[in-house]
Amino acid sequence: MTLRGERQADFAYQAVYRYMINLINEVSTDTRVKLPSLRQLSQRLNVSISTIQYAYSLLEKEGRVYSVAKSGYYAWPLSGSPSTLPSGDLLERLYVAARRPGMVVLSADEPALLASLDATLLRLERELVRQHPRHLQSWSQPCGVWELRAALAARYTSSPSRCWHADDVYIGADLRGVLDILIEVLGLRGSTVIVESPCDWLILRLLQDAGVRIIELPWAPDGRLDLPALEGTLIEETVQLVLLSSAVSLPSGVAMQPFERLEVARLLEQYGCWLLENDTYSELGFQPQQAALRDLVNPDRLVVFSCFEKILGPEAPYGYLLSRHMSGELQRQFLLRSFRLSSIRQRAIARLYHSGQIDQHLNTLRQLLREQAGEMSQRLDHHLGDQVTYRMPSGGATFWLGSVHAVDMRQVFQHLLARQVVVAPGELFSLGGLHSQHVRLSHTFHGQPNLEIALAALGEALRQAQLG
Structure with missing residues (x-):
């Protein structure tokens, strides 16, 4: 199969995207299925590896596939049940969980969710x-x-x-x-x-x-x-x-x-x-x-x-x-x-x-992020006031929380997955075992109906995971 001639190269990723959607629909089962590698698809479709990579990136954003370090890309299992989650690497588990339907994803770092220039x-x-x-x-x-x-x-x-x-x-x-x-x-x-x-x-x-x-x-x-x-x-x-x-x-x-x-x-x-x-x-x-x-x-x-x-x-x-x-x-x-x-x-x-549109957009985005951070701070104080410490962020779309009590943060992570909530444990941001008592939370939510429930669940998970 070749995509050249059927569509101009500027938009080859769109054709690759459609091809991948059909391929995923063909191979989807109740167990995870490994998809062709970037190089295999590049040779099969006669397009560049970067075009394949871009199409895969779009599919990841939509929750249709997920990537595993040093392994490749996988199609989502049809069941999407907790039993299908991989049992190994914590980052792999986070990636897979964040793309399951119905999850409240508090682990993301996507500032442009509040205001993008896509259109x-x-x-x-x-x-x-x-x-x-x-x-x-x-x-x-x-x-x-x-x-x-x-x-x-x-x-x-x-x-x-x-x-x-x-x-x-x-x-x-x-x-x-x-x-x-x-x-x-x-x-x-x-x-x-x-x-x-x-x-x-x-x-x-x-x-x-x-x-x-x-x-x-x-x-x-x-x-x-x-x-x-x-x-x-x-x-x-x-x-x-x-x-x-x-x-x-x-x-x-x-x-x-x-x-x-x-x-x-x-x-x-x-x-x-x-x-x-x-x-x-x-x-x-x-x-x-x-x-x-x-x-x-x-x-x-x-x-x-x-x-x-x-x-x-x-x-x-x-x-x-x-x-x-x-x-x-x-x-x-x-x-x-x-x-x-x-x-x-x-x-x-x-x-x-x-x-100058980017500068105008940035002014709007920074204001929205600042307001959203203020609202999230109030929610954190209400639900987790005696359980976490944090500094108001100087920018961006996330909060960095530290547990007041010694906890097993992996247990917190697992407890929240069972409640359909995804957070990013602090140990992911270190290779030397640092930040095991921290967690990253996103604050880019516009009227998220499950946010209050999710924060209450985080408070419960922190209490249950206390050590000693």
Whole structure:
């Protein structure tokens, strides 16, 4: 089977999506069924691996499939009963449970649920299709279309000495693919990397799978970065790279203070370390943005990565990175990955930047997130006031809760699954056993009728799981 000729490549993922829906309907049973790999489908349908990956991503969002690390994609069992959940890895169990029908998913981190630009993006895409005949569009831009790369370069430029150019920007199918390339190009296998903790499980597991030695730098309960611990580690260890958030660090929800940023920049310069800056949430902070960490460090040892999905919605799944150096190797790796991204969609995103619509959208989204966080805080105080501690988040769409009493958080997780509630246990955000008394909760709910019941169930689960 081939999809070429039947539909233009810009929209190949839609054809792949329809093919996968039919395939899932054919293979669905009461037990989980493994689906073809990205490479198998790429060869079968004669489209790029990134197109297959995008279609699978859409299916995951809709709860039709789920992914298992180092294994692949699986179709949902028809029964969806608790007995069909995998018994092994906690993250795998969370992924599977979150996609079961009827679950109250408090484990997600999707800010754009409150306000996405999906509809606007698709409207712009239709307009651009009329303006740019699809048969004239080129796929020979493995690092992304120039318009979007230039828009991002302009957005990240803050001064004549802190400027970026389109050639410094690289766009991939999703954040996972971009981070995979970074790990390869930076030669991190076998090296030592300092990572703020708690840290997104995607980042942690990609580094772990690549054989990187990870040293976790926990945020203190008062929301401060442990600078003496950072310096001590830089003295004692040969650290190649430090991974920190540019502004808001999630799921902890803290923001680095100006003096901390200056001290971090000084330490990185003194010990000759690269900064890998996670800029995923910098534009979702509730307070006016301070100088980004990237604007204080040596630009010759800096790489920034981010994605569009957190602010735009699932129709913009692309990840991207900015780097002034290693251009030859980065271009080679992006070409080898055969990223075949929709040029029309990228141009539509670029137009959102140029027109100022993204800034207008961000103002609205931040306000909604701030209001929703305030409402969630009141609910937490009402249902869990004597059972958890937390700091009001500085941005984003989640709360980071700590249990007042010692509990078995896995037991809490299991208890809630039986009540059709999914939370994200804190241990998922560490590889060293940290945060076992924490849990991440989403607050992006508009009139969710089951939220009060879910929070009451969480309180009951915490009481039942107390140790000693």
